[in-house]
Amino acid sequence: MSTMTDPQPQGFxxxxxxxxxxxxSYTFQFIALILLIVSIAYLxxxxxxxxxANGLDxxxxxxxxxxxxxxxxxxxxxxxxxxHARASMVGAINTLIVAFLACVSATVLGVxxxxxxxxxxxIVSKLMSAxxxxxxxxxxxxxxLIIFLAMSNAFPQPRAFRGETPDATMLFxxxxxxxxxxxxxxxxxxxxxxxxxxxxxxxxxxVFAYRRYAKNLLFKTGKLLPTGWPSLAILIVPSLLMYxxxxxxxxxxxxxxxxxxxxxxVHMRLSLIALWFALAIYTGAFIAENVRAGILAISKGxxxxxxxxxxxxxxxxxxxxxPQALRVIIPPLISQYLNITKNSxxxxxxxxxxxxxxxxxxxLNQTGRAIESIxxxxxxxxxxxxxxxxxxxxxxxxxxxxxx
Amino acid sequence: MKKxxxxxxxxxxxxxxxxxxxxTLDDVQARGVMNCGVTTGVPGFAEPDANGVWQxxxxxxxxxxxxxxxxxxxxxxxxxxTGKTRFTALASGEIDMLARNTTWTFSRDVDLKFEFTxxxxxxxxxxxxxxxxxxxSAAELDGATVCIQTGTTTELNLADFFRSNNITYEPVPIExxxxxxxxxLAGSCDVYTTDRSALAAQRANFPAPDDFVVLxxxxxxxxxxxxxxxxxxxxxxxxxxxxxxxxxxxxxxVTSDNIxxxxxxxxxxxxxxxxxxxxxxxxxxGLDAEWAKRAIxxxxxxxxxxxxxxxxxxxxxxARGLNAQWTDGGLIYSPxxx
Numbered sequence: 127m128s129t130m131t132d133p134q135p136q137g138f139x140x141x142x143x144x145x146x147x148x149x150x151s152y153t154f155q156f157i158a159l160i161l162l163i164v165s166i167a168y169l170x171x172x173x174x175x176x177x178x179a180n181g182l183d184x185x186x187x188x189x190x191x192x193x194x195x196x197x198x199x200x201x202x203x204x205x206x207x208x209x210h211a212r213a214s215m216v217g218a219i220n221t222l223i224v225a226f227l228a229c230v231s232a233t234v235l236g237v238x239x240x241x242x243x244x245x246x247x248x249i250v251s252k253l254m255s256a257x258x259x260x261x262x263x264x265x266x267x268x269x270x271l272i273i274f275l276a277m278s279n280a281f282p283q284p285r286a287f288r289g290e291t292p293d294a295t296m297l298f299x300x301x302x303x304x305x306x307x308x309x310x311x312x313x314x315x316x317x318x319x320x321x322x323x324x325x326x327x328x329x330x331x332x333v334f335a336y337r338r339y340a341k342n343l344l345f346k347t348g349k350l351l352p353t354g355w356p357s358l359a360i361l362i363v364p365s366l367l368m369y370x371x372x373x374x375x376x377x378x379x380x381x382x383x384x385x386x387x388x389x390x391x392v393h394m395r396l397s398l399i400a401l402w403f404a405l406a407i408y409t410g411a412f413i414a415e416n417v418r419a420g421i422l423a424i425s426k427g428x429x430x431x432x433x434x435x436x437x438x439x440x441x442x443x444x445x446x447x448x449p450q451a452l453r454v455i456i457p458p459l460i461s462q463y464l465n466i467t468k469n470s471x472x473x474x475x476x477x478x479x480x481x482x483x484x485x486x487x488x489x490l491n492q493t494g495r496a497i498e499s500i501x502x503x504x505x506x507x508x509x510x511x512x513x514x515x516x517x518x519x520x521x522x523x524x525x526x527x528x529x530x
Numbered sequence: 531m532k533k534x535x536x537x538x539x540x541x542x543x544x545x546x547x548x549x550x551x552x553x554t555l556d557d558v559q560a561r562g563v564m565n566c567g568v569t570t571g572v573p574g575f576a577e578p579d580a581n582g583v584w585q586x587x588x589x590x591x592x593x594x595x596x597x598x599x600x601x602x603x604x605x606x607x608x609x610x611x612t613g614k615t616r617f618t619a620l621a622s623g624e625i626d627m628l629a630r631n632t633t634w635t636f637s638r639d640v641d642l643k644f645e646f647t648x649x650x651x652x653x654x655x656x657x658x659x660x661x662x663x664x665x666x667s668a669a670e671l672d673g674a675t676v677c678i679q680t681g682t683t684t685e686l687n688l689a690d691f692f693r694s695n696n697i698t699y700e701p702v703p704i705e706x707x708x709x710x711x712x713x714x715l716a717g718s719c720d721v722y723t724t725d726r727s728a729l730a731a732q733r734a735n736f737p738a739p740d741d742f743v744v745l746x747x748x749x750x751x752x753x754x755x756x757x758x759x760x761x762x763x764x765x766x767x768x769x770x771x772x773x774x775x776x777x778x779x780x781x782x783x784v785t786s787d788n789i790x791x792x793x794x795x796x797x798x799x800x801x802x803x804x805x806x807x808x809x810x811x812x813x814x815x816g817l818d819a820e821w822a823k824r825a826i827x828x829x830x831x832x833x834x835x836x837x838x839x840x841x842x843x844x845x846x847x848x849a850r851g852l853n854a855q856w857t858d859g860g861l862i863y864s865p866x867x868x
Contacts, residue, residue: 194686196701206689275712283717305718306675306700385673386720387700396718397702477680477703487614488680488703494617494642 217484228405236413262411274400309381397478420451554765566592567625603828647770654748656726677719779831
């Protein structure tokens with residue numbers, strides 16, 4: 127009988143860093159890390175040395191100087207005397223506006239197209255295939271230009287609305303489609319309007335609360351409450367009552383032709399509409415494919431089982447298939463949202479003043495601070511993309527299969 | 531420095547590639563080719579012809595400098611630059627000089643550390659409107675929609691003009707001039723604004739030029755000229771005096787036709803100094819005696835270059851106006867060759 131004893135633990139010797147397999151990998155990783163840091167530091171110092179040698183000093187002072195140029199779409203206060211930093215901010219908000227609009231519309235469009243492409247109706251499914259193939263196989267820049275040029279040539283000039291017998295008339299006397307954009311009525315908030323908006327907000331929350339209550343009731347007791355007309359009633363009735371009680375605090379301002387252009391109302395510029403629509407229909411085609419893939423990933427047995435329980439096809443899709451399909455759909459959907467945000471930098475093609483147009487375009491040009499501007503631009507897109515990823519990942523975690 | 535080229539290129543996208551020491555002249559002569567930054571294509575000023583050979587008013591300046599320095603007006607590598615890339619290209623040493631409709635401004639000269647070597651075209655910003663609008667002055671444009679080419683001094687001048695007149699406008703920034711013209715013709719904007727030379731050139735190409743009027747206001751000074759980097763005065767002198775040689779040649783009546791005859795020696799000492807038969811002006815520049823003769827022979831004197839590319843006889847059809855010699859009431863004036 128032999129006894130096995132562990133080798134006596136020996137003190138740490140320097141040689142073990144190479145000879146001992148426990149430490150060797152750390153040693154090499156540490157050496158690699160040092161080399162990496164040194165080479166990055168070398169690249170950066172080299173960059174600065176060469177920039178200095180070329181007389182290109184990095185300076186951010188230009189951000190505080192007056193920009194000197196005007197921007198047509200100004201979500202925040204801005205004049206040509208505001209600073210370059212302010213102009214960049216206007217551009218950043220414009221980027222976010224078009225990215226948000228396009229993300230929402232692309233999702234709606236994509237889900238509808240994706241579901242309909244799997245329809246049993248031959249015409250509908252072929253139409254959707256045609257949509258997907260036509261739109262995702264043509265570069266988005268081309269779509270932006272097509273929509274922009276089509277609208278600028280097809281819609282009448284503001285001048286055409288003038289005179290006793292104008293060539294063009296406003297839709298419902300409220301909306302004007304011109305080749306400079308679409309003018310829609312805007313809200314004018316009078317006294318007490320805040321209360322009205324609060325009531326409206328409360329009503330919207332109320333609708334969600336009611337639907338949640340109905341769902342819980344269904345799960346607990348199996349009792350099915352109607353959701354359609356009560357939701358509508360909750361949404362409209364209190365707001366409508368409040369509207370008249372407060373003496374119509376919110377009125378509409380209609381666009382009116384004055385001088386060269388329509389004045390008043392909200393001016394949705396052609397560039398915004400073209401960019402928004404192009405990004406939405408282009409990315410919508412990709413999302414449609416993601417949705418179709420997600421639905422096809424759900425076993426056919428699920429549909430059949432739900433049908434065997436007597437559910438109608440619409441319910442099967444909404445209650446059984448889509449919630450499971452979401453797990454497959456969400457991750458690629460994140461990349462599509464990122465694509466929309468990044469593709470919105472094509473805005474300059476139609477003169478939409480996004481951050482690439484202001485900071486990366488006019489500011490860069492007028493100040494000549496190319497490196498600084500591009501660095502800031504990269505930082506902006508990086509932050510926005512990472513934020514979208516982070517938010518969508520939180521959502522993805524909430525819908526993904528919970529493993530217990 | 532040599533070793534760092536590879537890494538530097540990785541780090542700063544070629545920022546280091548042509549680290550131009552002080553001696554641009556030596557670099558150009560060693561390379562045998564001069565890199566000249568031009569536009570991506572403006573008719574009359576710089577545009578490749580049907581054979582792919584660059585032609586134009588700005589191109590002629592590049593060719594004259596190449597002829598003076600290298601003895602060969604075709605030893606030019608034309609680098610098309612956009613409004614955005616032009617300054618970085620010059621500062622990084624990618625190009626040796628920039629001849630690209632660039633307005634000489636204080637901040638470009640001082641802050642961006644460039645050296646404007648003269649003015650080869652005096653321009654000014656103007657407005658064009660459809661005649662049917664009945665507008666006779668830019669001050670009546672309150673509330674108008676204005677198409678502008680973005681990334682140029684024009685949008686700053688526009689903002690200043692409307693602000694100082696206390697009227698509003700709706701800017702429609704467009705990337706290229708041709709796109710802006712399309713929108714203007716479609717009626718998407720009431721006004722198109724850019725340099726008056728370009729307005730005239732583009733109006734001439736409209737289907738019905740008479741339906742459009744250029745308003746009388748000139749809202750800015752746009753002296754356009756070639757530029758080089760700060761800090762290499764020898765190279766700057768060569769570009770400056772090559773341009774001056776073209777201008778002086780016109781003033782003295784030296785043309786591409788009579789230059790051979792005149793370079794043998796005349797009784798006008800300034801012509802003799804210019805063409806190298808007298809004095810040592812070329813030597814002072816670090817070139818040979820016949821530098822200016824070659825520069826002028828490359829495309830003719832200033833007047834010939836003007837008439838051949840953008841003058842009244844061409845499609846562009848620009849009158850000399852401010853760009854006439856000072857002796858004819860214009861602003862084109864060269865310091866003396868002595």
